[in-house]
Amino acid sequence: MLTLPQVSVTLTQSVAFLIFVAPLCLYVAWNDLRAMKIPTWSTDALAIIFVVVGIFVMPFGEYAWRYSHFFVVLVIAMILNAVGAMGAGDSKFLASAAPFVALEDAFLVLMLLGLxxxxxxxxxxxxxxxxxxxxxxxxxxxxxxxxxxxLGFPMGAVLILYLALPLLSQL
Incomplete structure (x- = not known):
């Protein structure tokens, strides 16, 4: 039997976020494959999903702290973009996805992202x-x-997988 990693995402958070995040991530993956572009509106929508849904499903202190994830990842991603390691859309997607990831799960998500x-x-x-x-x-x-x-293809898949882990562990 396969044992899935435990993550800090609750079952409630998993369901609430996935309802909105999964279709958006699938769109991002498809559009990046199709046009090699991640539209700004989609990264803005991802950030807005966290802002609107997160306030209802997370303790306020944790919710507020997660905004720092956005800014830290944005700076790192901008540097990677500046040196040509990734596109601007990829950078914006990573920054917008960062608040969904708990700090204690960052290593797991980085490993999933690499894989x-x-x-x-x-x-x-x-x-x-x-x-x-x-x-x-x-x-x-x-x-x-x-x-x-x-990169929108694997990044979208990893965000969906990470958020789905609590649901998958219920199977």
Whole structure:
């Protein structure tokens, strides 16, 4: 039997956040694969979901503290963007997703993100070589890219997985 890692997200938080976050993350992943862009409105929406939903499902002290996660990750992501390690949309997505992650879960999420990026990269490159798959969406910009990778794909998947862990552990 597979034992899932325990996270600081409660079952209530998991359900409340996933209702809004999962569809948005799926859109971000799809749009980044399609156009190699994460629209600003989607990262703004992700931040707004935390602001609006978080106040109802988190203790206020923890909720308020999580805003510091946004600013710390934003500075780090801006530096990564400045040196060309990631795009601006990726940076904004990471910063907007940061408040959803409890500090004590940061190492787990970073490990999931590293693994997700590796698996996502391999999946994308393999799928791009399968003509039946590639022909389903022949106009995706990400098929044409050889140096850049649509990070919205694994980042969205990791946020969904992290928030879903309390639900999955109930199965």
């Amino acid at each position: 997700g990026m590796l698996v996502g990269y391999v999946m994308h490159r393999v799928a791009g070589r399968i003509s039946a798959v590639r022909n389903l969406v022949p106009t995706w910009q990400s098929w044409q890219e050889h140096k850049r990778f649509p």
